[in-house]
Amino acid sequence: MQEPVWNEWRRPGPTPAQRRRDIIVAVIVLLCAAEITVLINSMGAFTFGSAPSLREQLAWVLALSVPLVVRRRYPLAVMIVVSVLFIGAQWRQTGDNLVPSAVLFLAIFTVGAWERNRVLARWSRIGVIVWMFLWLGFHLVRAIIGPEVHFKNAAGPMDPMLASVLYGLEFNVFFFLFAYVVGEMAWTAARRQAQLEFKAEELRRSQEQNTRGAIAAERMRIARDLHDVVAHHVSVMGIQAGAARRVLDSDPVMARGALQTVEQTARTAINELRGLLGVLRADAETDSKAAPGLDDLPELLDNARAAGLEVSHGVYGDPRDVPSAVALSAYRVVQEALTNVVKHADARHVDVRMRFLESALEVEVADDGRGNTASNGSGFGLVGMRERLAVHGGSLEAGPRRKAGYLVRASLPTEETA
Known part of the structure; x- marks a missing residue:
């Protein structure tokens, strides 16, 4: 598998789960914007001093929120649409400017984080930011040459109008720069995650x-x-x-x-x-002792208890005779799993279960430790277990448990044709 050229990496499209989250985000933004609009109209605390009818304001809120549904699928188109609607809402002097600003921030961020064409992502955001500053400059010039504005509570050393202009410029510089930088950081993080996943797959x-x-x-x-x-x-x-x-x-x-x-x-x-x-x-016996089987499991469990483990043992189904080779393999799996628990897992309790199914024998060893019980320290690890079980057409399941510990489960066919 050839390593991608990471400078030319293209981020995969959003997953179905991410698309569902975009819908949820758009609904939450719409509800919050509608609530804030109603509250502002109820207080009469309009951002621009006056506002159109409540119905028109809610229509602007809806128009700004809906594009967020597809923001990660079509980030560039959403940013352009939101930018146009943002200026339109300000032109109409809607009562609230907080949520439209948040929507614009989210649209610019999404282009930085998800637009696959990085050249287009860079220059489109710069274009939108320049456009917004031209719009801001238009407003500032109109405020300066328009009727004189009285700042009743002005008490600082600077001219109130100059201070107002500088405040607006600095706030917007920080706003748009932050949206740009955070989008780039999200893209870089996604590319780094892709690199780590590629390296992990290569290592595997x-x-x-x-x-x-x-x-x-x-x-x-x-x-x-x-x-x-x-x-x-x-x-x-x-x-x-x-x-x-x-x-x-x-x-x-x-x-x-x-x-x-x-x-x-x-x-x-x-x-x-x-x-x-x-x-x-398996571990070859150097003496002439008969090969161990299922009847020897109690002695194996006693040895584990002597090593300081709390061992519980359960047998399920109707016990019956199984082929000696199958019994030996089941014994070896339990032996190796218990050995790994004692040597490599910080465990207190281990549960050994044996199930006699209709056409198979299943053994299960589960512990509550934190160590890596798949270690190969004894010379017979997971590869050895699978090799042994493959002789009988069996299967092995081994891995960490959901909360804590490790699980080893082996299934061995007991039919004569196995």
Whole structure:
């Protein structure tokens, strides 16, 4: 997977959830604007000293709020429409200017955060900001050359009209600069998140490839060892058996020695094969003890309790005999999961459950710890579990629980055809 050129990165369109949130935001803005308009009209505290009818003001509120429904889908068009409506509302001297200003801020921010063409996003916002400052300059010039305005409570050292002009300019510079910068920050954050997701996916693919390579290399090594063991010892056994056959009647002593060599070679081959197969199938037992099964689970749980864990054990369904290989695999999964809990999880309680389903045996180990119980510290981790279960056509589910701890659940078919 080729890495994108991040300077030319294009942000994906909004998700359905984000589109739904845009609708909710537009509805909230509409309701707030309608309420503020009614309150201002009820107080008579109009922004421009007077205002058109309440019905016309509510129509302006509706027109300004509706474009926000598609602000992330069509950010540039929404900004242009909102800018035109904003100037129109001021031209008509609607009673409230707070919510229209907030809508304009949101439209400019959205272009910075979502417009895919970055050159167009930059210059369109600059154009709108320049347009707004020209409109502000028009208002300031009209106020300066118009009838004299009396500032009844003016008490500062500056001329009241000059102070009013400077205040308006500084406030609008901060307003539009903040909308521009916040939009750029949102775009940069989205691009950084995309970079992190790409790197994480690359790392995951690399880890999977390394794991597959390591498994293939290990299997190839074991296959070579198996070939060497079988080829060498079977050749020796064949030669000695042939020699024994030829001298069986004429020299029984020599024949007996050849047969003893065959016996010793066979035992050596079996021991070496057992060790090699143990690498593939699980932690090989070095003694002659029978393979553990489901009946040995209580001893395993007692060992976990001795290590300081609170262990609860439940059996569900009708217990029945299962194939010995399936029982061994179930035992190994529980053993490995408990070992990982003891070694790698800061856990106090672990719950071991066994379910006898209609055509499968399911074992589940869940703890309440905070550590990474998927650790491979014992040499038989999740990859080993899946390899073991795959022999029986089973499946493994492993991962963090919703609140705390880790869950390992293995399902093993018990039908003879599995």
